[in-house]
Amino acid sequence: MSIKENLQKIEQEIYNACMRANRNPEEVKIIAVTKYIDIEKTKEVLDAGIVHIGENRVEGGVEKAEALGNRGVWHFIGTLQSRKVKKMIDKFSYIHSLERESLAREIDKRAKAGTKVNCFVQVNVSGEESKSGLRSEEVIPFFRSLEQFQAIHVVGLMTMAPFYENPEKTRPFFKKLKELQLEVQALNLPYAPCQELSMGMSNDYIVAVEEGATFVRIGTALVGSH
Numbered sequence: 305m306s307i308k309e310n311l312q313k314i315e316q317e318i319y320n321a322c323m324r325a326n327r328n329p330e331e332v333k334i335i336a337v338t339k340y341i342d343i344e345k346t347k348e349v350l351d352a353g354i355v356h357i358g359e360n361r362v363e364g365g366v367e368k369a370e371a372l373g374n375r376g377v378w379h380f381i382g383t384l385q386s387r388k389v390k391k392m393i394d395k396f397s398y399i400h401s402l403e404r405e406s407l408a409r410e411i412d413k414r415a416k417a418g419t420k421v422n423c424f425v426q427v428n429v430s431g432e433e434s435k436s437g438l439r440s441e442e443v444i445p446f447f448r449s450l451e452q453f454q455a456i457h458v459v460g461l462m463t464m465a466p467f468y469e470n471p472e473k474t475r476p477f478f479k480k481l482k483e484l485q486l487e488v489q490a491l492n493l494p495y496a497p498c499q500e501l502s503m504g505m506s507n508d509y510i511v512a513v514e515e516g517a518t519f520v521r522i523g524t525a526l527v528g529s530h
């Protein structure tokens with residue numbers, strides 16, 4: 305199937321999930337994860353009308369963004385090493401993997417004076433060893449610690465659920481992220497409106513949308529895996 309056909313199917317699924325959950329489908333944005341595909345194929349993604357592009361590596365992502373003339377809105381979704389912030393910060397509009405104070409400090413240092421960097425705080429809701437992100441109980445103290453950084457603007461929370469054959473099993477993790485979002489919002493921090501939830505991938509995006517996702521990050525099901 306073409307990218308356009310995949311997109312239509314995914315948009316329909318998102319629409320149906322929103323109807324089941326009493327949500328406005330316009331709240332849900334699709335990020336096409338292009339980490340598996342090359343520059344040519346990524347151009348096809350943009351040509352299909354997709355605006356949000358997700359990359360998990362600094363090198364590949366910066367190269368693609370430059371090659372494609374900075375079309376699209378670029379989301380950094382992978383683990384981010386502090387020493388690479390300088391290289392990526394001008395190319396990416398969103399960082400989905402803020403999970404430690406040292407990274408916030410580096411982003412704050414490298415951001416252009418007076419600008420805000422849109423970040424998601426990544427939470428390891430499942431506690432799986434292999435996943436990065438804060439543990440649930442670390443989330444609130446971490447948000448408070450971000451007050452010292454002028455450039456950090458937290459737009460939301462991000463998580464990756466464990467992989468299950470049956471996506472229904474991911475539901476508790478997405479519910480938990482939603483609960484954490486409400487706790488953060490109750491703090492009323494001016495630098496952290498936290499209105500977004502970045503959750504749901506090819507296998508589990510339908511469940512994630514039912515539980516409140518506003519950004520789904522879809523690779524395989526949308527653009528293929530090579």
Ligand SMILES: *Cc1c(COP(=O)(O)O)cnc(C)c1O
Binds near residue numbers: 360521
């Ligand atoms: C690769 C990746 C995705 C997309 O995965 P698919 O299963 O191919 O949809 C989403 N989020 C993150 C953080 C990823 O690394």
